[in-house]
Amino acid sequence: AVVSTQSGHYAGGTFSHIIGAGKQGSGKGELNNPTDTCVDSQGFLYVVDSGNNRLCVFTTQGKFVRTIGREGKGEGEFMNPRKVCNTKDNYFIVTDSDNNRVQIFDPRGNFLRVVGGSDNAPEGQLRQPVGVTCDSHGLIYVTQMKPAAIKVYGFDGGYIGQFGKQEKSTDCDSR
Numbered sequence: 001a002v003v004s005t006q007s008g009h010y011a012g013g014t015f016s017h018i019i020g021a022g023k024q025g026s027g028k029g030e031l032n033n034p035t036d037t038c039v040d041s042q043g044f045l046y047v048v049d050s051g052n053n054r055l056c057v058f059t060t061q062g063k064f065v066r067t068i069g070r071e072g073k074g075e076g077e078f079m080n081p082r083k084v085c086n087t088k089d090n091y092f093i094v095t096d097s098d099n100n101r102v103q104i105f106d107p108r109g110n111f112l113r114v115v116g117g118s119d120n121a122p123e124g125q126l127r128q129p130v131g132v133t134c135d136s137h138g139l140i141y142v143t144q145m146k147p148a149a150i151k152v153y154g155f156d157g158g159y160i161g162q163f164g165k166q167e168k169s170t171d172c173d174s175r
Contacts (some may be wrong), residue, residue: 026052029064036083040090040107048094050171053078055094068109073099076111083132087155093140095129102129102142104157114159124159126151137154 024032026151032051039045044065045058053071058064069078079098086092090107102115118125131143138155152160 002105020055028067029056029058031056035081038086038092040086040092040165041088042090043105046086046092047085048081048084050081054083055081055084055092055109066109069094075114076103076105078103082130085133087134087138088136091155093132095132095142097128098131100128102126102132102140102153104155106165113157115140115153116151116159123154123162124151127158 017098023030026032030160031047031049033049034047034101035050036054037045037062045060046078050094053069053135055068056064057066057068069076069081071077071079071108073079074110077099078096080096081094082097083095084092090109091112092105093157094105096103099117101117104112104115106112116124116129126142127144127146129144130140132140133156134140139160140153140155142151142153144151145147149162149164151162154160
C-alpha cells in the first residue's frame, strides 16, 4: 500500500517519491490499511498501519526507519490503531480503538502512558476512540463514536472533561 505519492514543483526543481515499500504487506516498510500520518519537527513521518496494528516511521523522503508496537493489549501494543498526532516536543499520541484507549510515546518510540483506559473514573474511560489531536498547552482531545463525545485529557493522562455529550438513543429497532 502506498501512503503518499507526491509529485509537483518547488523552487529547487521537481520531486516525486513514494512513502512505503509500494506494496501491501507486513514486512519492513510495507503497509496494510494505513489510516493516518503526522510529521514531527525532526522530519520523521509516522504512519498508522492499522491492518498490521503498528506504527511505521519513515523519513519524509520515503526511507523506512522502524516500526513501533505490535498486535496486542499490553503497553505499546495495538488493536486497530486509527489516528496519530504529535506534540510540539515530538511526543506522539495514538488512538488504540479496539483496546478503548489512547497511548503516548516519547520521541524514540518508547511507551509512556495510557490515556482514557480502564484505570480512569467511568466518565474518563474511552470507548473506541477514532480521532486525536493536541494543542500547544499539552491538552489532548480524543473523539469517540459511541457514545459520541470529545473527551479532554492532560498530557499526564488525567481526565479534564468532555463536550458533545450524547442524548439517550432513539433507536427505532428497539421496539
